[in-house]
Amino acid sequence: xxxxxxxxxxxxxxxxxxxxxxxxxxxxxxxxxxxxxxxxxxxxxxxxxxxxxxxxxxxxxxxxxxxxxxxxxxxxxxxxxxxxxxxxxxxxxxxxxxxxxxxxxxxxxxxxxxxxxxxxxxxxxxxxxxxxxxxxxxxxxxxxxxxxxxxxxxxxxxxxxxxxxxxxxxxxxxxxxxxxxxxxxxxxxxxxxxxxxxxxxxxxxxxxxxxxxxxxxxxxxxxxxxxxxxxxxxxxxxxxxxxxxxxxxxxxxxxxxxxxxxxxxxxxxxxxxxxxxxxxxxxxxxxxxxxxxxxxxxxxxxxxxxx
Amino acid sequence: xxxxxxxxxxxxxxxxxxxxxxxxxxxxxxxxxxxxxxxxxxxxxxxxxxxxxxxxxxxxxxxxxxxxxxxxxxxxxxxxxxxxxxxxxxxxxxxxxxxxxxxxxxxxxxxxxxxxxxxxxxxxxxxxxxxxxxxxxxxxxxxxxxxxxxxxxxxxxxxxxxxxxxxxxxxxxxxxxxxxxxxxxxxxxxxxxxxxxxxxxxxxxxxxxxxxxxxxxxxxxxxxxxxxxxxxxxxxxxxxxxxxxxxxxxxxxxxxxxxxxxxxxxxxxxxxxxxxxxxxxxxxxxxxxxxxxxxxxxxxxxxxxxx
Numbered sequence: 001x002x003x004x005x006x007x008x009x010x011x012x013x014x015x016x017x018x019x020x021x022x023x024x025x026x027x028x029x030x031x032x033x034x035x036x037x038x039x040x041x042x043x044x045x046x047x048x049x050x051x052x053x054x055x056x057x058x059x060x061x062x063x064x065x066x067x068x069x070x071x072x073x074x075x076x077x078x079x080x081x082x083x084x085x086x087x088x089x090x091x092x093x094x095x096x097x098x099x100x101x102x103x104x105x106x107x108x109x110x111x112x113x114x115x116x117x118x119x120x121x122x123x124x125x126x127x128x129x130x131x132x133x134x135x136x137x138x139x140x141x142x143x144x145x146x147x148x149x150x151x152x153x154x155x156x157x158x159x160x161x162x163x164x165x166x167x168x169x170x171x172x173x174x175x176x177x178x179x180x181x182x183x184x185x186x187x188x189x190x191x192x193x194x195x196x197x198x199x200x201x202x203x204x205x206x207x208x209x210x211x212x213x214x215x216x217x218x219x220x221x222x223x224x225x226x227x228x229x230x231x232x233x234x235x236x237x238x239x240x241x242x243x244x245x246x247x248x249x250x251x252x253x254x255x256x257x258x259x260x261x262x263x264x265x266x267x268x269x270x271x272x273x274x275x276x277x278x279x280x281x282x283x284x285x286x287x288x289x290x291x292x293x294x295x296x297x298x299x300x301x302x303x304x305x306x307x
Numbered sequence: 308x309x310x311x312x313x314x315x316x317x318x319x320x321x322x323x324x325x326x327x328x329x330x331x332x333x334x335x336x337x338x339x340x341x342x343x344x345x346x347x348x349x350x351x352x353x354x355x356x357x358x359x360x361x362x363x364x365x366x367x368x369x370x371x372x373x374x375x376x377x378x379x380x381x382x383x384x385x386x387x388x389x390x391x392x393x394x395x396x397x398x399x400x401x402x403x404x405x406x407x408x409x410x411x412x413x414x415x416x417x418x419x420x421x422x423x424x425x426x427x428x429x430x431x432x433x434x435x436x437x438x439x440x441x442x443x444x445x446x447x448x449x450x451x452x453x454x455x456x457x458x459x460x461x462x463x464x465x466x467x468x469x470x471x472x473x474x475x476x477x478x479x480x481x482x483x484x485x486x487x488x489x490x491x492x493x494x495x496x497x498x499x500x501x502x503x504x505x506x507x508x509x510x511x512x513x514x515x516x517x518x519x520x521x522x523x524x525x526x527x528x529x530x531x532x533x534x535x536x537x538x539x540x541x542x543x544x545x546x547x548x549x550x551x552x553x554x555x556x557x558x559x560x561x562x563x564x565x566x567x568x569x570x571x572x573x574x575x576x577x578x579x580x581x582x583x584x585x586x587x588x589x590x591x592x593x594x595x596x597x598x599x600x601x602x603x604x605x606x607x608x609x610x611x612x613x614x
Contacts, residue, residue, distance in 0.1 A: 088488075181395075183511070184536045204490070205512035208536055224533040224610050229491045229515055263613050303531050304611045306570050 003252050004112045005032050006045040006131045007121025008078050015083035018234045024281025025056050028121035031238035034285045035245025035272040037063035039253040043112045045069035049077040049100045068109040073100040088233050089203045106131050117252040122146050125156040132163045142166035150177050161194040168199040168244045220259040225266035228274040235280045239273045246272030271296045308559050311419045312339050313352040313438045314428025317385035325541045331588025332363050335428035338545035341592045342552025342579040344370035346560040350419045352376035356383040356407045375416040380407040395540050396510045413438050424559040429453050432463040439470045449473035449555050457484050468501040475506040475551045527566040532573035535581040542587045546580045553579030578603045
């Protein structure tokens with residue numbers, strides 16, 4: 001079933017201990033779409049500037065991602081520059097230029113309206129809510145957010161959470177959102193805001209799925225997916241969005257949500273996150289094959305299963 | 308098969324967000340022995356002062372732990388005071404009084420000499436080496452260390468590592484010992500110093516087992532055991548030593564080392580660590596039943612397994 005995703009499509013200049021790369025194709029919606037495209041059809045809502053050309057368009061097209069909802073505006077695309085020289089788990093931001101993204105007003109093409117899955121990537125919660133409300137027919141809604149919205153736009157964010165089935169954020173964001181330093185207690189609090197499932201990402205240690213009120217009739221148990229112990233992380237940018245894409249893409253590809261499907265989705269999320277960091281930007285994710293994905297899924301099983 | 312453990316038996320005054328407790332029975336050898344005692348017979352080598360009385364002795368005796376190697380010296384036992392008020396993952400030390408531990412010279416009772424398993428808890432590597440050499444007949448040797456020995460006593464520590472089969476330390480110690488910030492690369496470097504298996508503990512995120520040169524004829528794959536997402540951590544003191552006790556105790560209880568046994572040992576380590584933090588000091592570990600341990604083992608399986 002098709003996923004519609006709304007979020008940023010951007011250019012990133014990234015410096016890590018492995019090197020520096022100028023103006024990689026990036027943005028949450030880009031990583032998410034590419035990762036999800038290995039499992040199901042994906043439709044993007046975003047805005048780009050005149051610097052988004054055929055070369056960038058081709059990356060989406062090669063993965064059969066629907067770009068009808070990517071609006072072209074006068075000016076430059078969203079641009080971010082950051083480095084991970086001291087800590088691979090935390091980016092140091094050197095520049096954020098919103099450009100055309102600053103006045104982004106998501107428009108949903110008519111052809112997207114039958115999407116059954118909706119992913120609200122990390123953008124202004126006011127816009128997340130607007131897109132959510134414009135697509136009342138979706139079957140399952142997941143979303144992301146970040147510390148900035150939690151700290152300074154909490155009322156708007158709480159409005160979004162009311163309409164979410166699944167929230168996918170990291171540990172720090174979970175604790176900040178709940179105002180509680182115990183992850184388990186914080187998870188319960190966050191789910192009391194609306195989401196019936198919370199996926200908290202632990203960076204190099206994997207991710208945990210917490211379940212609150214019934215999710216599509218299911219009552220399932222806390223599940224922890226590992227991350228792959230990697231020889232070298234080239235660029236952590238987009239790992240979380242790729243996780244979300246693998247997770248939600250796999251869910252959308254399945255005829256039914258069962259506890260087993262949700263668990264496998266957590267593994268596919270970790271698998272996509274593990275690939276994302278192997279090269280700069282979206283390079284590795286864009287080159288993947290489904291066979292590589294399934295092989296790595298097997299590695300994750302070996303890494304965690306007793307027998 | 309019997310394990311001999313050498314390490315500290317101490318009194319700890321601990322403050323955590325859950326409260327404060329004065330002079331709990333503690334020390335690495337204490338936590339290790341109690342945790343391992345649920346799986347196999349355990350023999351302790353340590354030194355205590357005149358403040359170690361029948362009440363403390365009874366805790367060991369209740370678990371059939373052999374205390375013939377606990378020497379009674381004039382003076383007071385090792386004492387540590389610390390708090391975890393800001394960060395449950397890292398103790399702030401307020402006082403360390405070595406007392407009788409300052410001149411500890413491990414003596415190995417004759418009745419210990421047929422032990423097939425040896426655990427060198429975190430003490431001066433010079434003493435670890437002496438005990439290792441005094442027990443040449445052991446089948447498997449595991450050990451622990453800490454940042455202090457890594458930083459200021461590295462040559463002596465490297466001597467110990469040469470004689471170790473399994474090293475059980477945390478992430479920071481692994482990276483510090485290798486001088487490398489990539490966990491996977493650091494693990495390989497650490498194993499090049501001697502240990503054929505490295506268990507790195509990630510606190511609330513579990514632990515990873517890395518395998519280097521053949522361990523008892525086995526060549527097995529990296530394995531990651533989770534930690535249990537806990538509602539509340541009452542006192543993290545001794546979690547790592549309890550992990551080591553569950554891990555090594557289970558290994559010693561098995562007729563043969565197989566990849567499956569090593570994986571299950573990682574789970575039992577996590578299980579014992581998860582119990583240790585539920586009450587102050589050794590209180591929870593000392594009260595456990597084997598049925599509770601196996602029930603939690605089942606929870607760990609549910610937490611991680613796809614089917």
